[in-house]
Amino acid sequence: MKRILFLALTAAVLCSCGGKKDEIPGLKDFIKNDFKIGVAVMPSSLVGEEGEMIKKHFNSMTAENVMKPANVIRPDGSYDFTEADKIIAFAQENGIKMRGHTLVWHGSTPRGYMNDAEGKPLTKEQVMAKHENYIKAVFDHYPKDLIYAWDVVNEALADEPGESIYRTRSPWYQAFGGPEFIEWAFKTAKKYAPEGCELIYNDYNLVDPAKLERACTMLKDMLAKGVPIDGVGMQAHWDNSVSQEQIQNAIDRFSALGLDVQITELDLTCFDNYHGPGAAERQKIRQSVQYTTELADAQAEQYSKIFTTLHKNADKISSVTFWCLTDRNSWLNNFTIRGRLDYPLLFDAQNRPKKAFFAVKDVYTKK
Ligand code: GLA
DSSP states (O other), X not given: OHHHHHHXXXXXXXXXXXXXXXXXXXXXXXXXXXXXXXXXXXXXXXSHHHHHHHHHHOSEEEESSTTSHHHHBOTTSOBOOHHHHHHHHHHHHTTOEEEEEEEEEGGGOOTTTTBOTTSOBOOHHHHHHHHHHHHHHHHHHSOTTTEEEEEEEEOOBXXXXXXXXXXXXXXXXXXXXXXXXXXXXXXXXXXXXXXXXXXXXXXXXXXXXXXHHHHHHHHHHHHHTTOOOOEEEEOOEEOTTOOHHHHHHHHHHHHHTTOEEEEEEEEEXXXXXXXXXXXXXXXXOOSOOOOOHHHHHHHHHHHHHHHHHHHHTTTTEEEEEESSSSTTSOGGGSSSSTTOOOOOSSBOTTSOBBHHHHHHHHHHHOO
């Protein structure tokens, strides 16, 4: 009996956080021309109710994983675009534009990619030739008018202060003996990218003052050298501690450099956001928690602040992308603690709009 009462109460608390599915407007309808509004997807979420939600709410998509190098490059070195093409076809059928993610990233470099058949490290020239071949194949493969931006380089900066502003342990940094791979990647992408496709540097924690400084140092240096970089992707894996001032400051700094800003991987963890070394050990809460009314309220308020700031800066931002569609398929259910449920998005695990959804809507519709 006690258990039934508990379940009923829990259900009531949870239901009070989610709204009805059918009566809501599409995000893209009220966000209108501020910026493109996107979502990261897997091929499996293109069907059924999730497919309908994507069509209703979004006019931009990113492949969560299947367009990354390690997903496309087979162990024998050939390329397999089968999974990526499922997303491309869905985008084309439904008039949705796409962001390409990503061309050079330490986190998606196939095992053994920097070595020859005997396991000996390739020279920098060999790595350049091998990956130029890949970048060319990518741009040759995808439809020219579909992908409006590519994350050319992902996460090249260091998390902590140190001798270098760069992530020196990246296989790319090591193969090139320095950060020149960044410049090389942008120049190579420029060679093959279709006219008008924006070339983006993408990274996390860019609202952190020290990392923002590192990013601006790198970007200024590259722009001075004429490196063809069009914009910055602020991943925006945030928590409730990120302030509107921090977001504003980062947007101002990047656009002062003449760069477009894209919010590329927005989600709001209910736990502490930290991505750098020792991320899991730093987590104070290690178990799943209930998504209480308090959590839902705090998250809605934070989403409201974020979208108020983004809306105000719509002239400097060309797209905002959520990293996953619903709380059920968020990567944060496994990061940084495997199996710890998180509730970072606008839709709950049953695909219902959360209080956070209505808070975003209010930014646009409340006078
Ligand atoms: C980073 C990458 C993304 C994705 C997320 C976690 O932010 O840029 O591609 O892997 O981590 O899902």
